[in-house]
Amino acid sequence: MPEAPLSSAPLFEGLSAADVAAILAAAHRRRYGRADFVCHQGDPVDAVYMVAGGRVRLTQLEVDGQEVVIRFIGPGDIFGAVAAFKVTQFPVSGEVVEASEVLAWDRATMVSLIERHPRLGQNLMAILSGRIQEMRERIGDLQTQRVERRIARALLRLAQQAGQRTATGILINLPLSRQDLAEMTGTTLYTVSRVLSQWEADGIVKPGRERVEILRPHALVTIAEDLPSP
Amino acid sequence: MAQEITGKAVVADIVGRWPQTIPVFIRHRMACVGCSLAAFGTLEEATRVYGLDLADFVNELDNVIQGINVDLQEGLI
Structure with missing residues (x-):
């Protein structure tokens, strides 16, 4: 398996070729076939793993039994990085989707490598920081979705009470300001404006002056009820 | 009775x-x-919206209303 690309992996940034070679030499190497598991959710995290070749899919089993794909790990990418810092369990399972070679540094080895090559520890932290940043963005997306659902539900309630069929959709036939909508949904005027503008661009609603027309009722229901798109 | 239903009929x-038409909607996974x-x-x-043939x-719906289709349970959990 060619190792040239591995030396440019984020984990090895700023390290000399000799250091990288020493770090790679300290790893255990294991080959996996397609559909093999590198780790199982709930197992103790015993090592920092790097995919040298191939591809591993990290999945998480939700409480309802649904399997969610968290990310794909390709050559040079690592997982289990937290093993270097904390005794914990795998929050994910790693399933090989393309025959893979995986490098593993057990905790003691990684800790002593970090002591010898402080840059390695810095790189690990940079990688973990990136993952935290990603998670923060995902949480932000979820919050946005929640606000969108609240606004969609408010419009549905209003349409049910004061909706009027038009040639193009359903007009909510009452004076309704964006501030009213913000108050109904416990959010800000700014957020309501941003969401309505997005929906207008998507052709879902047509906000007018103190009037809102729903142009694609089903799209709004899909947002409000978190339904899969038909 | 059958001819009363057209595409212009309102879902509600x-x-x-x-009400016996409800399972038909559910069976087609319509919300x-x-x-x-x-x-x-x-x-x-x-x-x-659901990509079905009108x-x-x-x-x-006609069949259900006329009591022809007795196979409704199939679509229900």
Whole structure:
């Protein structure tokens, strides 16, 4: 398996070729076939793993039994990085989707490598920081979705009470300001404006002056009820 | 009775007048039952949104209303 690309992996940034070679030499190497598991959710995290070749899919089993794909790990990418810092369990399972070679540094080895090559520890932290940043963005997306659902539900309630069929959709036939909508949904005027503008661009609603027309009722229901798109 | 239903019929009217049609919507995984906008949407619009054939769907509703289709349980959990 060619190792040239591995030396440019984020984990090895700023390290000399000799250091990288020493770090790679300290790893255990294991080959996996397609559909093999590198780790199982709930197992103790015993090592920092790097995919040298191939591809591993990290999945998480939700409480309802649904399997969610968290990310794909390709050559040079690592997982289990937290093993270097904390005794914990795998929050994910790693399933090989393309025959893979995986490098593993057990905790003691990684800790002593970090002591010898402080840059390695810095790189690990940079990688973990990136993952935290990603998670923060995902949480932000979820919050946005929640606000969108609240606004969609408010419009549905209003349409049910004061909706009027038009040639193009359903007009909510009452004076309704964006501030009213913000108050109904416990959010800000700014957020309501941003969401309505997005929906207008998507052709879902047509906000007018103190009037809102729903142009694609089903799209709004899909947002409000978190339904899969038909 | 069958000829009363057309694509212009409003979903809420159909479901309200003939509750036995509810399983037909559910079987097609349509979210129309209980939807706050069901009073505004026609069968034509609903089938378009879900990519169903209007004539087939109306036919299914007709059958249920006339008590022809007794195989409804199949679509229910």
